[in-house]
Structure formats: structure tokens, C-alpha cells
Amino acid sequence: MILEAVMLQVKLGMEEEYEKAFRQASEIISSMKGYISHELQYCLGVNGKYLLLVKWETLEDHTVGFRQSTEYQEWKRQLHHFYDPFPTVEHFKKVHLS
Template identity: 45%
Template sequence: MAVIEHALLPVRAGSEAGFEAAFAEARPLIEASPGFISIEIRRPTGTGQPYLLLAKWRSIADHRDGFRQSDRYQQWRTLLHRFYDPMPEVSYFGEPL
């Protein structure tokens, strides 16, 4: 069973280009994680709206206990977390109905 990690990323206004460049640099860090399947970031359609992150994992543990406890996640944080205000909340979803 795969799970979807969902987060709305509230990127500070005016820093969108920097965030997108930092994400391109950070992407290989998550892609190298055991249990990682795919990731998609969607741009907002309106000003001041959050970006949408959808990542697919084999399990919640692969994300939460694997990636988030790794050195790669510390690099991810350094690259991306400075753009968020406030910090995003992560939710997980199971198989489609």
C-alpha cells in the first residue's frame, strides 16, 4: 500500500522564485530516500495562496522515520524551510476508494 503525503506550503510573498530554485536543488535529496515513489509541487493559481506538495511513499514510516530522520532531511530543511510562514502541516492519505 502506498501513501500520499500532502502539505500546503505557505511560501512568503516575493520569494517564490527563490523557493522554486531551492526546490530544484532539494529534489534529489528526497528522491534518494528509501521508500520514495514520487513528488509533485504545484504552483498556486492566485497570489498569496500556498503551493501544493504531493509526495508518494511506500509507507508513512518511510517518510516520517526514514527521510525525516536522515541527513538528507537536514539539508532539505536548510534549503526550503526558510521560505515558509508559517511552517506547513503534513497529512497522509491511503489508497483511493
């Protein structure tokens, strides 16, 4: 399992509109092959700042299957105009400690 972590900065004053758009766009990502789950967290200390966490079965499910799909184009259309600056996406793999 891969964890995609994205720090999102939404343009100030657009948070409510963004959250509504994100709810709708969630249907897109949740329908993709390899998708496991996702959650959006709002930062209490910085206005307009969110953390998006998405669990994928493999890295390629996100980087190829989702990012190179027609569904991603719709995701972009619905959400990318809210971001300033544009977010950086990072991927993590769990470290087994036992």
C-alpha cells in the first residue's frame, strides 16, 4: 500500500466552495483502479491549508492509472483552480517496525 500525501493551499475565501467541489470530485478518485481510501483534513493553524491523504494499492495506480486517465482531467478541471501555490505530491510506504 502507498500513501499519497499532499499539502494543499486553497485561495483565501474559497474554502467553502473548495470543500463542496472536493466532495463532488471525490467520486472520481474513489472510482479508480487501485484506490483504497482518502481523507481531507483542514489545518487549524493556517487559513486555507488542507492535507489530502490517499491510499493506493500501488504507486503506479496513482502515477499512471489515475494521473494519465481522462478522469484525472475532470479532477483537474474541478479542483486545480483553487490552489495557490500548486501543491507538491509525495508518496510514502509504511515502515514495519516489528
